[in-house]
Amino acid sequence: MRFCALASGSKANATLVEVGATRLLVDCGLGPRILTRRLAEAGVSPASIDAVIVTHEHVDHIKGLAQAVAKWHWPVVSTAGTLSAVSGLPRERLMPTPYGTPRAIGELTVELVAVPHDATEPAAVLVTATRSGARLGLSTDLGHVPDALSAAFARLDYLVFESNHDEEMLRNGPYPPFLQARIASDTGHLSNRQTGDLLQRVAHKGLRQVLLAHLSQQNNEPTLAFDAACAVLQRTAFRGALACAAQDVVSFALGRGAQLEMSL
Ligand SMILES: [Zn+2]
């Protein structure tokens, strides 16, 4: 299994996950031109993608979706609620998938997990490689971490997880009070501290890579997110690699592109 964030942050999100010959895109916040360019950096052509998983309907996750589906005819896997909230998709491409119902795609299985976020029926994504059993969990827009999500993300091999804001930077930052309140709410986004709580719960010896995602460019710094996660992980059995995903370049949890990285 391999994965990389093609774009991650408040402006656009898209993550590539590959198991053997099967390729998934999780979210499609990039337009076809930039998406094609970023995929090429990962050695992948858009036509070879088997399906796109949509976590929720916010524009930073679907901006390029309708165009990409029209161009490359990808099946669109998401909850019925999210699919009903996205317009411009051909009906025959839609694959409504309830929470907790595994869906086999090529050499992997996808399962959607409920998350608290201010969207219609938002989801975290769990990908399991059929042959090796390797598991990747991805969740980037959630206001708090429900117990069911911590449980679903136990014993992962790979984790892509939101570390949206530093609480102090958000409080003292440029956003108006209503927007600050939305981000900090139970259905907004996770702070570095909240992300640390989740890491504490799911870190284990077998967790190989953690990619911190959806960092706010206004209310966070990669070094703050990284240091907060690092401080937590150092107190656990985790011995894998940690990195922050970036908005404008392809980010691998290990190797080129990641802004910061460290093997503990
Ligand atoms: Zn969102």
Ligand SMILES: [Zn+2]
């Ligand atoms: Zn988002």
